[in-house]
Amino acid sequence: MLAGVLGLTMDYQLTVSALLRRAETLHAAGEVVSRQPDGSIARTTYGAVAVRARKLAVALQHLGIARGDRVATFGWNHGEHLEAYFGVPAFGGVLHTLNVRLHADELAYIATHAGDRAVIVDAALLPALEAFRKRAPFEHVIVVGGEAPAGTIAYEELLAAADDTAFVEPELDEREAAACCYTSGTTGAPKGVLYSHRCLVLHTLSVATVDSLAIAEREVVLPVVPMFHANAWGLPYAAAMAGAKLVLPAARLDPASLLELLASERVTISAGVPTVYLALLQALDAAPGVHDLGALHTLVIGGSAAPPALIEGFQRRHGIAVLHAWGMTELSPIGTIGRVPAALAGASEAERFRYRARQGRPVPFVELRARGDDGLIPWDGSAYGELEVRGPTVSSAYTSGDGADNFTVDGWFSTGDIVTIDPDGTIEIQDRAKDLIKSGGEWISSVALENALMGHPAVAEAAVVAVADERWGERPLAVVVLRNGVTATADELRAHLEAGFARWWLPDEVVFADAIPKTATGKFKKTALRDLYRRP
Numbered sequence: 161m162l163a164g165v166l167g168l169t170m171d172y173q174l175t176v177s178a179l180l181r182r183a184e185t186l187h188a189a190g191e192v193v194s195r196q197p198d199g200s201i202a203r204t205t206y207g208a209v210a211v212r213a214r215k216l217a218v219a220l221q222h223l224g225i226a227r228g229d230r231v232a233t234f235g236w237n238h239g240e241h242l243e244a245y246f247g248v249p250a251f252g253g254v255l256h257t258l259n260v261r262l263h264a265d266e267l268a269y270i271a272t273h274a275g276d277r278a279v280i281v282d283a284a285l286l287p288a289l290e291a292f293r294k295r296a297p298f299e300h301v302i303v304v305g306g307e308a309p310a311g312t313i314a315y316e317e318l319l320a321a322a323d324d325t326a327f328v329e330p331e332l333d334e335r336e337a338a339a340c341c342y343t344s345g346t347t348g349a350p351k352g353v354l355y356s357h358r359c360l361v362l363h364t365l366s367v368a369t370v371d372s373l374a375i376a377e378r379e380v381v382l383p384v385v386p387m388f389h390a391n392a393w394g395l396p397y398a399a400a401m402a403g404a405k406l407v408l409p410a411a412r413l414d415p416a417s418l419l420e421l422l423a424s425e426r427v428t429i430s431a432g433v434p435t436v437y438l439a440l441l442q443a444l445d446a447a448p449g450v451h452d453l454g455a456l457h458t459l460v461i462g463g464s465a466a467p468p469a470l471i472e473g474f475q476r477r478h479g480i481a482v483l484h485a486w487g488m489t490e491l492s493p494i495g496t497i498g499r500v501p502a503a504l505a506g507a508s509e510a511e512r513f514r515y516r517a518r519q520g521r522p523v524p525f526v527e528l529r530a531r532g533d534d535g536l537i538p539w540d541g542s543a544y545g546e547l548e549v550r551g552p553t554v555s556s557a558y559t560s561g562d563g564a565d566n567f568t569v570d571g572w573f574s575t576g577d578i579v580t581i582d583p584d585g586t587i588e589i590q591d592r593a594k595d596l597i598k599s600g601g602e603w604i605s606s607v608a609l610e611n612a613l614m615g616h617p618a619v620a621e622a623a624v625v626a627v628a629d630e631r632w633g634e635r636p637l638a639v640v641v642l643r644n645g646v647t648a649t650a651d652e653l654r655a656h657l658e659a660g661f662a663r664w665w666l667p668d669e670v671v672f673a674d675a676i677p678k679t680a681t682g683k684f685k686k687t688a689l690r691d692l693y694r695r696p
């Protein structure tokens with residue numbers, strides 16, 4: 161019951177189609193550039209994407225897919241995936257982006273749990289799809305690019321037979337589901353996150369604002385973060401809303417291909433996880449001046465902590481700013497962004513770098529607080545607590561009622577991330593709750609140690625995990641990958657850490673490895689490392 165006076169504003173529904181209408185009417189000529197499997201470049205426009213998205217909507221409905229049905233994608237970042245981003249939600253379908261890096265068993269579980277009726281798959285990924293196709297509920301397999309084998313449908317033929325003018329836009333309620341994504345499931349089974357139209361539109365608006373990612377028409381945006389992971393951080397929708405040129409790298413994510421694309425398309429903003437940019441920075445340092453990255457002003461880095469050495473390396477040696485962002489699948493996904501506040505305008509460079517290594521302040525409408533053992537923690541920059549968030553882009557539940565204990569009784573989502581909060585609302589992620597190391601009753605942040613280790617010139621990557629210890633309960637162990645052709649001893653690395661940490665924080669053991677196992681979303685796989693280096 162409404163207690164006040166009803167406002168006289170329109171009940172305009174915030175839908176993904178509204179974003180597309182805007183892109184089509186205002187930015188029809190805006191470019192969408194896709195890397196092709198053979199390395200060549202395909203160019204299209206938001207105008208053409210809109211027409212083809214409607215064709216896709218018509219075609220899927222002809223196949224019997226109805227409002228509320230799940231349509232999966234199994235593909236890299238390219239124009240056809242963008243068409244699905246718009247075409248599936250356009251008729252009320254739910255776009256379910258499957259992570260191509262997951263194991264077949266996990267994919268079978270996720271596709272079945274979601275009830276995916278159709279899948280749109282890259283031809284190059286057909287072998288990977290075959291590994292779980294029979295265990296998934298797909299009634300239709302639609303193949304993008306390349307040959308469509310017997311029993312599948314060629315995407316281009318499907319679209320050619322569809323009449324976009326026959327599309328009748330349903331009157332969608334903004335609270336209806338538009339897309340779906342599963343959490344990485346490092347603990348327990350993956351959980352389904354269901355995004356409403358309203359959530360995706362508000363997320364698009366909030367990440368596009370100037371103090372967030374500042375996605376304007378003049379920008380050229382290259383999401384390295386895959387479109388199968390958390391909506392590619394909302395960048396495809398934000399670029400379309402703004403009319404910014406979108407550059408999609410498909411599966412070519414090696415440093416050489418990315419550098420070539422960043423330079424040739426005059427990209428201004430790129431975004432992805434630290435591991436991608438650690439490799440890119442190494443390549444740039446090894447061959448400075450080969451690629452003209454003069455247009456590139458910002459790298460949005462998140463998904464796991466961006467080491468200060470990475471942030472400073474790009475800024476000092478290449479004049480490229482790193483914007484540190486924190487997010488989660490459950491937050492659509494961007495939660496906070498480390499844009500330096502105006503209050504630090506006159507601060508020293510060192511202080512500003514210190515700020516930029518933190519995860520920053522929440523984007524519009526995301527509210528945060530953190531809970532310690534004795535209740536909510538003060539915003540004093542030193543108390544540790546588990547971060548809780550709420551807002552219109554935050555999940556209210558998982559599908560099928562899974563993981564109900566991640567939601568508090570008073571309506572907040574418990575993130576599982578341990579943070580400190582500064583007086584101005586800036587958060588610093590200390591660890592995942594389960595990755596924190598408890599030594600002699602005191603907490604040690606694995607993230608802080610990793611960041612410091614990756615600041616050593618000989619270190620390419622470093623992960624720190626807890627190992628059981630009879631006396632202290634747990635002790636930190638560091639796994640280090642050295643840069644090609646450089647050496648460092650465990651004692652040298654410990655001496656490097658001693659400058660910034662109390663002695664009891666220093667890892668007792670430093671193990672050198674050729675590589676650190678990664679999750680399907682490019683993060684250090686701490687569970688695997690703990691198993692690998694389990695001590696009796």
Ligand code: AMP
Nearest residue numbers: 344462463464465485486487488489589
């Ligand atoms: P996902 O849902 O797969 O995107 O994973 C979300 C988790 O990634 C968060 O709960 C954090 O633990 C971690 N994460 C994301 N961004 C950052 C960041 N900038 N710094 C540290 N951890 C991060």
